Amino acid sequence: MAPVSQALRVLARGNVILEHVFELEERAGYGWAPSTQIVIKQGSLQKLGGRDKEKWQGRQVTLSAGRIRWTNGYQDGGLDANQVKSVQPSAPPGLPTGLFAFQMESTAKNDKTYQFAAWSEVERDSWA
Helix, strand or coil: CCCCCCCEEEEEECCEEEEEEEEECCCCCCCEEEEEEEEEEEEEEEEEECCCCCEEEEEEEEEECCEEEEECCCCEEEEEHHHEEEEEEECCCCCCCCCEEEEEEECCCCCCEEEEEECCHHHHHHHC
């Protein structure tokens, strides 16, 4: 069988989408493993990153029951719900015109604060 980055079987029932996902386990040595997730929201956002946190970079973001994940296609990140302390609108320095930011304070990585931005205020508010 050829390597597969992600195989999806989607079943829609009302507003809830159930996905059967084969994803790489984050713990070394577990290989590919099936998991079932309830996806609450999915979309494209900008995330503040780079070594000095000066670049806004595109990410595909998925909010599921108990977890938020983001990817740029080759690098993944994410937090479990119990790692998120708060989510609120923000205005970080250097926010490009036309982006509406929100921050996610976490208990991960020494209480790291993640900055995300959407292309509209309505979209930002739907995530925050």
